[in-house]
Amino acid sequence: MTRTEPDPLRDLVRVMDRLRSPGGCPWDARQTHESLVPYALEEAHELAEAIESGDRPGLREELGDLLLQVVFHARIATEHPSDPFDVDDVAADLVAKLVRRHPHVFEDAELDGDVHVQWDRLKNAEKQRASALDGVPLALGALARAQKVAGRAGRAGLDAPVPAGDGLGERLLALVLEADAAGVDAEGELRRTAAAWELDLRSREQAGGS
Numbered sequence: 001m002t003r004t005e006p007d008p009l010r011d012l013v014r015v016m017d018r019l020r021s022p023g024g025c026p027w028d029a030r031q032t033h034e035s036l037v038p039y040a041l042e043e044a045h046e047l048a049e050a051i052e053s054g055d056r057p058g059l060r061e062e063l064g065d066l067l068l069q070v071v072f073h074a075r076i077a078t079e080h081p082s083d084p085f086d087v088d089d090v091a092a093d094l095v096a097k098l099v100r101r102h103p104h105v106f107e108d109a110e111l112d113g114d115v116h117v118q119w120d121r122l123k124n125a126e127k128q129r130a131s132a133l134d135g136v137p138l139a140l141g142a143l144a145r146a147q148k149v150a151g152r153a154g155r156a157g158l159d160a161p162v163p164a165g166d167g168l169g170e171r172l173l174a175l176v177l178e179a180d181a182a183g184v185d186a187e188g189e190l191r192r193t194a195a196a197w198e199l200d201l202r203s204r205e206q207a208g209g210s
Contacts, residue, residue, distance in 0.1 A: 012067070012068075012071055013071060013075075013087055016028075016068075016071045016072060016075045017075060020072075020075050020076070028072075031072070031076065032076065033073060033076055033077075036069065036072060036073060036076075039069060040066075040069045040073075043062065043065045043066045043068075043069055044066060046058075046062045046065065047059070047062040047063065047065075047066055048188075048191075049062075050062045052188065052191065052192055052195075070087070070090065071087055074086055074087035074089075074090050075087070100122065100126075101118075101119055101122050101123065103122075104118070114155070116151075116155055117155045120132065120152065120155050120156070123135075132152050132153065132155070132156035132158065133149055133152050133153065133156075133158075136148045136149055136152065141187060143172070143176060143186050143187045143190060144186075144187040146172075146173055146176045146186075147176050147179065147180050147185070147186050147187065150176060150177055150180040151180055154180065162174050162177065
């Protein structure tokens with residue numbers, strides 16, 4: 001008798017299919033790409049929290065929850081009437097993209113400058129973008145988006161002074177640019193500092209005030 005090797009990823013796809021199919025879970029069956037957006041965002045933030053807090057069991061769990069979002073969306077995508085795709089298509093596209101964006105690894109080509117600059121150049125060419133700043137998600141928080149734009153601009157050799165006369169916004173942007181120049185994640189730093197501040201506030205609250 002031939003023993004079948006465990007395949008947890010394929011098992012996950014089968015479980016998701018069962019949940020989504022007739023006779024499965026009514027809640028799962030009702031979901032759409034749009035209705036799942038808040039869950040994907042929440043899981044990404046919970047993953048970041050597990051990483052920043054050094055919670056290794058939490059890291060493993062949150063990676064699973066984020067993977068569930070990928071598999072869930074891919075399962076819904078199979079039902080599209082004219083443009084269906086499944087999780088294997090998603091994985092195949094990703095493999096092709098990783099190989100294409102790393103010619104210095106998979107094609108014995110010389111690295112064309114900084115790896116991030118090469119990635120941006122190849123990505124912009126693939127997507128036929130008119131600007132190096134195109135494609136930065138509008139849904140990102142203002143702090144994270146500003147730093148993303150700063151990084152793209154820096155790698156493209158673009159520069160412009162911080163807009164003057166905007167008061168607090170001007171100072172916040174200057175701090176983001178300072179963080180980017182130092183290779184520091186401004187969003188992460190603020191999140192960690194705010195978390196420590198919140199912990200201190202809670203301790204003072206429990207102790208009966210300041």
